[in-house]
Amino acid sequence: MTEPSPDSRGGPAPGAPARPVAAARGFVPGAAAGTPPAPTDIALPVAGRKLLTGPDGHFPWVGDLPAGTDWVPVGTLDGVPAWAAEVADAEDLPGRWRSWRALAAELPEPPVTLAGRALAVLTWRRTHRWCGACRAELADVPGETARRCPDCDLYVPMQLSAAVLVAITRPGRGGPDELLLVRHAYGPTGLWALVAGFVEAGESLEAAAHREVAEEVGLAIAEPTYFGSQPWAMSGPGTLLAGFTATAIEPSAEPVVDGRELAEARWFPLDALPAELPPAYSISRWLIDAVAVRPRR
Numbered sequence: 001m002t003e004p005s006p007d008s009r010g011g012p013a014p015g016a017p018a019r020p021v022a023a024a025r026g027f028v029p030g031a032a033a034g035t036p037p038a039p040t041d042i043a044l045p046v047a048g049r050k051l052l053t054g055p056d057g058h059f060p061w062v063g064d065l066p067a068g069t070d071w072v073p074v075g076t077l078d079g080v081p082a083w084a085a086e087v088a089d090a091e092d093l094p095g096r097w098r099s100w101r102a103l104a105a106e107l108p109e110p111p112v113t114l115a116g117r118a119l120a121v122l123t124w125r126r127t128h129r130w131c132g133a134c135r136a137e138l139a140d141v142p143g144e145t146a147r148r149c150p151d152c153d154l155y156v157p158m159q160l161s162a163a164v165l166v167a168i169t170r171p172g173r174g175g176p177d178e179l180l181l182v183r184h185a186y187g188p189t190g191l192w193a194l195v196a197g198f199v200e201a202g203e204s205l206e207a208a209a210h211r212e213v214a215e216e217v218g219l220a221i222a223e224p225t226y227f228g229s230q231p232w233a234m235s236g237p238g239t240l241l242a243g244f245t246a247t248a249i250e251p252s253a254e255p256v257v258d259g260r261e262l263a264e265a266r267w268f269p270l271d272a273l274p275a276e277l278p279p280a281y282s283i284s285r286w287l288i289d290a291v292a293v294r295p296r297r
């Protein structure tokens, strides 16, 4: 893969007037070049892992923040440029500092995705300050979410970590189909979740699904079917979750957990799922809900 140049991406040359973006609805990630933030642009101030929302519950404007704030472009929301910045004097700013999880539970998907990207980009920048090859300080690449070493020319784009989730079902014995749910030994231990794990280098999404299911619960699955994906702001600087459904090859096989990563795994009839499920804004829950309403064959 050749690295993209500003020309090949079709972006405006530095100093050229920005092209109209009014047609772009919802959230579009990007890294505007050549246009400084305007006071009426959307601002995403970040302190630690929390974001500032104004008294009305929405994100503030750039003009609400002190002059001299170090803004990083993160994209557009309904055509309005959005900028993120780490702020040091958080207590001096009016509004509420909230976690991405709290925002995701309340706001619609486009601003939630924007907030997740702001957290991801700022975390990535904080942890990619120096060249990993020669230790020089990296410089931003205009128009891209990428940095470059001024000394050895190493190109450092923001990279994503892919992870898979698998909703595994088996035919019920005289009743509805059953879904395999697991409880983790750490993190949100009270939730019944799906088998999940990160994709290894050199592995397809489908191969990762087979491997994670075998490793975590000791089961074999038929070829997984792609369901959808979701950028996830709760783990790492840039995680992309890919959801799959799959059926267990041996319907009578019971899950076996290692007791370290997973504490428990159990089959649940689709009409008697537990109440402690992942939150409504997560692809885990979308998968579970999709499987649960699927008519029995």
Ligand SMILES: [Zn+2]
Residues within 6 Å of the ligand: 131, 132, 133, 134, 135, 136, 149, 150, 151, 152, 153, 154
């Ligand atoms: Zn270097």
